[in-house]
Amino acid sequence: xxxxxxxxxxxxxxxxxxxxxxxxxxxxxxxxxxxxxxxxxxxxxxxxxxxxxxxxxxxxxxxxxxxxxxxxxxxxxxxxxxxxxxxxxxxxxxxxxxxxxxxxxxxxxxxxxxxxxxxxxxxxxxxxxxxxxxxxxxxxxxxxxxxxxxxxxxxxxxxxxxxxxxxxxxxxxxxxxxxxxxxxxxxxxxxxxxxxxxxxxxxxxxxxxxxxxxxxxxxxxxxxxxxxxxxxxxxxxxxxxxxxxxxxxxxxxxxxxxxxxxxxxxxxxxxxxxxxxxxxxxxxxxxxxxxxxxxxxxxxxxxxxxxxxxxxxxxxxxxxxxxxxxxxxxxxxxxxxxxxxxxxxxxxxxxxxxxxxxxxxxxxxxxxxxxxxxxxxxxxxxxxxxxxxxxxxxxxxxxxxxxxxxxxxxxxxxxxxxxxxxxxxxxxxxxx
Numbered sequence: 001x002x003x004x005x006x007x008x009x010x011x012x013x014x015x016x017x018x019x020x021x022x023x024x025x026x027x028x029x030x031x032x033x034x035x036x037x038x039x040x041x042x043x044x045x046x047x048x049x050x051x052x053x054x055x056x057x058x059x060x061x062x063x064x065x066x067x068x069x070x071x072x073x074x075x076x077x078x079x080x081x082x083x084x085x086x087x088x089x090x091x092x093x094x095x096x097x098x099x100x101x102x103x104x105x106x107x108x109x110x111x112x113x114x115x116x117x118x119x120x121x122x123x124x125x126x127x128x129x130x131x132x133x134x135x136x137x138x139x140x141x142x143x144x145x146x147x148x149x150x151x152x153x154x155x156x157x158x159x160x161x162x163x164x165x166x167x168x169x170x171x172x173x174x175x176x177x178x179x180x181x182x183x184x185x186x187x188x189x190x191x192x193x194x195x196x197x198x199x200x201x202x203x204x205x206x207x208x209x210x211x212x213x214x215x216x217x218x219x220x221x222x223x224x225x226x227x228x229x230x231x232x233x234x235x236x237x238x239x240x241x242x243x244x245x246x247x248x249x250x251x252x253x254x255x256x257x258x259x260x261x262x263x264x265x266x267x268x269x270x271x272x273x274x275x276x277x278x279x280x281x282x283x284x285x286x287x288x289x290x291x292x293x294x295x296x297x298x299x300x301x302x303x304x305x306x307x308x309x310x311x312x313x314x315x316x317x318x319x320x321x322x323x324x325x326x327x328x329x330x331x332x333x334x335x336x337x338x339x340x341x342x343x344x345x346x347x348x349x350x351x352x353x354x355x356x357x358x359x360x361x362x363x364x365x366x367x368x369x370x371x372x373x374x375x376x377x378x379x380x381x382x383x384x385x386x387x388x389x390x391x392x393x394x395x396x397x398x399x400x401x402x403x404x405x406x407x408x409x410x411x412x413x414x415x416x417x418x419x420x421x422x423x424x425x426x427x428x429x430x431x432x
Contacts, residue, residue: 030105035120037292037326040067042112048119050103051183055129055150055210058098059122062107063091063255065289065303066115072106073098076185085110090289091255093122097148099176099210101183116291116303118326129208132226134160137234140211142173142220148212152180153226155203163225163234164211165195172196173213173222180206199229254320256290258282258300261317264382267367268309272299274375276333280307281365281382287319292328301328315376336412358424360388360400360409364417368407372399372432380407388418392430401430408432 030036030048038046050073052058060083062069071094073081080103081096088111107119132138132153140149153162166172175196176188189196191213200207213220225234260266260282268280272294282288288304288311299310310330362385370380372394381404388409390400400409414420 032121032124035118037118040109040117042114046107048105050105052100054126055099057125060094061122062119064115064117067117068110068113069117070108070110074104100178135227137225142213151209155205158202159229160200161227162198165223167221173211176210178208256320256322257287258316259287260284266311266315271333272310272330273333279309293325354423356422358422360418366417393427395429
């Protein structure tokens with residue numbers, strides 16, 4: 001194989017091993033088995049360590065209900081891949097090829113957005129690696145669909161040359177060489193260099209080399225040669241051209257969402273208990289993004305219409321991939337307010353007794369229940385408007401039985417979502 005003029009790089013293994021990676025503060029390690037969750041506030045940046053033992057095609061995903069996440073992959077302070085989320089989406093993916101080594105995955109919020117963000121490794125597919133035999137040249141071709149080729153070689157007892165040549169007059173290939181013992185990049189060159197020769201000292205270290213040409217519009221042929229310095233040149237190509245095909249990853253699973261399992265919708269609670277206040281409602285037929293699950297797996301942490309809260313897993317249907325949800329600790333429950341009793345020494349004027357039949361008029365959508373327990377399991381319906389006629393009340397006056405399917409209305413709804421008219425003092429006392 002003819003060797004045209006090229007850059008000459010000498011690599012001294014002992015020097016390379018003495019170069020360390022600068023310590024950087026991060027929020028933990030990112031692995032395929034464990035998604036990372038973060039509460040994004042406008043201007044926040046979260047950084048995670050990410051290590052690849054082998055060059056791989058990687059798909060990263062960031063999802064949120066309110067934040068617009070961005071992704072950046074960096075190595076030794078240089079950005080190697082990014083998803084800037086210019087469209088302002090709540091769910092984004094970054095599909096890229098990364099060589100073996102250590103990286104920083106950086107998550108931020110576009111447009112000063114805020115909210116809970118879940119970061120996960122959707123897939124991590126190792127690329128095929130071709131071993132290099134000393135003295136034997138290998139030929140390959142990079143294409144638009146297969147723009148990366150991986151090679152592996154071991155230092156020899158004597159100094160060796162690693163030669164990469166593109167055979168094209170106007171462009172080269174990008175080369176990155178990684179020491180597999182430390183996963184630290186050892187050397188490299190860019191597509192502006194038509195050919196490169198790297199000299200390695202004697203030794204037994206194992207290296208991987210990534211040859212790539214991202215964004216190419218036409219095929220790029222290249223030769224690779226690993227040869228002792230004493231031999232100077234490789235022999236002619238002794239094997240068929242190497243065809244490097246990137247294995248296409250499986251489509252990323254759909255994000256985890258929930259929808260009410262029955263008509264009437266479900267309450268979104270402030271915490272993972274029916275004793276906490278109602279923060280909102282998830283109507284029938286609507287989907288909410290799931291951000292996490294409670295430690296006992298009984299409640300989902302969701303976001304819907306800018307409302308963050310909790311729904312019981314027993315009253316919703318799950319959709320998408322919910323197998324790797326992060327565990328989220330629910331906040332302390334906020335209980336419904338207790339009415340303040342009037343001072344006993346303050347006389348209260350007795351209002352005149354209302355006349356006419358007792359009648360409840362809805363001023364806002366109101367929940368009614370199958371019994372006198374204000375929990376999701378006993379929710380009968382959410383009445384949107386109209387009038388309800390009571391036909392009895394409990395002895396303690398906390399509940400009214402209605403002529404609507406004998407359902408029950410909590411007394412605290414009167415004055416909040418229901419107005420009362422007529423004479424309700426003579427309703428009979430009934431039991432659920």
